[in-house]
Amino acid sequence: MVSKIPFTRTVSALAIAVGLLASTGTALFAQSLPGLVIFSGVDRDNILGYRLDFEGVPRRRDRYRLRISGTKLPTAVSQLTITYPENYDGSFDTEDIELRVEGQEVPVSEVRWSEEIREVSIYPVDSIPANSRVEVVMSNVRNPRRAGMYYFNALILPTGDIPLRRYVGTWIIGIGDTN
Numbered sequence: 779m780v781s782k783i784p785f786t787r788t789v790s791a792l793a794i795a796v797g798l799l800a801s802t803g804t805a806l807f808a809q810s811l812p813g814l815v816i817f818s819g820v821d822r823d824n825i826l827g828y829r830l831d832f833e834g835v836p837r838r839r840d841r842y843r844l845r846i847s848g849t850k851l852p853t854a855v856s857q858l859t860i861t862y863p864e865n866y867d868g869s870f871d872t873e874d875i876e877l878r879v880e881g882q883e884v885p886v887s888e889v890r891w892s893e894e895i896r897e898v899s900i901y902p903v904d905s906i907p908a909n910s911r912v913e914v915v916m917s918n919v920r921n922p923r924r925a926g927m928y929y930f931n932a933l934i935l936p937t938g939d940i941p942l943r944r945y946v947g948t949w950i951i952g953i954g955d956t957n
Contacts, residue, residue: 820929820948820950824945824947824948825947825948825949825950826844826845826846826847826850826932826946826947826948826949827845827847827949828842828843828844828845828949828951829842829843829845830842830843830951831843834921834951834952834953834954835921835953835954836921836922836923836924836925836953836954837920837921837922837923838920838921839918839919839920839921840919840920840921841915841916841917841918841919842914842915842916842919842951843913843914843915844860844913844914844915844916844930844932844949845911845912845913845914846911846912846913846914846932846946846947847911848909848910848911848912849909850932850946850947851906851908851909851910851912851934851946852908852909853908853936853937853938854905854906854907854908854936854937855902855905855906855912855934855935855936855937856901856902856905856906856935856936856937857899857900857901857902857934857935857943858877858899858900858902858906858912858914858932858933858934858935859897859898859899859900859932859933859934859935859943860897860898860899860900860914860930860931860932860933861895861896861897861930861931861933862896862897862898862928862929862930862931863896863928863929864896865922865924865926865928866896866922866928867922867923867924868919868920868921868922869919869920870891870898870916870919870920871916871917871918871919872889872890872891872898873889874916874917874918875889875898875900875914875915875916875917876914876915876917877900877902877906877912877913877914877915878912878913878914878915879902879906879907879910879911879912880910880911881911881913884902884903884904884906885902885903885904886900886901886902886903887901887902887903888900888901889901898916900914905937921953922953924953924954925953925954925955926952926953926954927950927951927952927953928950928951928952928953929948929949929950929951930948930949930951931945931947931948931949932945932946932947932948932949933945933946934946
């Protein structure tokens with residue numbers, strides 16, 4: 779005699795299997811670019827892409843690759859500043875921060891990290907040309923102690939007469955199991 783499995787049990791097992799497969803794919807995808815962000819409070823046009831090379835494990839060392847598309851930089855840039863939230867208790871190694879423009883590393887005259895006002899400022903030797911794709915590579919970063927979503931903002935100082943920083947976007951960085 780053939781045993782019959784009730785329809786509801788089959789559907790439940792199938793739903794669990796699909797959920798597990800979807801969450802695994804989401805976990806891998808979430809560590810690259812912005813991932814799926816539904817209720818962030820940041821306009822979709824202002825979300826910037828990023829990648830964490832070592833999976834964003836709390837309290838561990840990591841490498842952040844923070845990207846800004848060329849469309850976000852309509853003018854040449856003399857300074858790039860990254861601000862981060864008060865609850866981010868990680869640390870940065872200013873000696874291990876690179877600036878890449880259109881995929882090529884460019885010389886940096888100085889990197890300043892101000893813990894008091896929670897910002898890292900990067901000064902390229904030569905201005906970054908307008909409409910250039912930029913990547914900030916922050917190596918030897920100590921991730922914060924707690925898992926969570928951390929909003930890092932990108933501000934630029936355009937070259938020219940008026941020295942006013944301009945917001946260009948936000949990296950919503952997921953540390954730990956944020957799914």
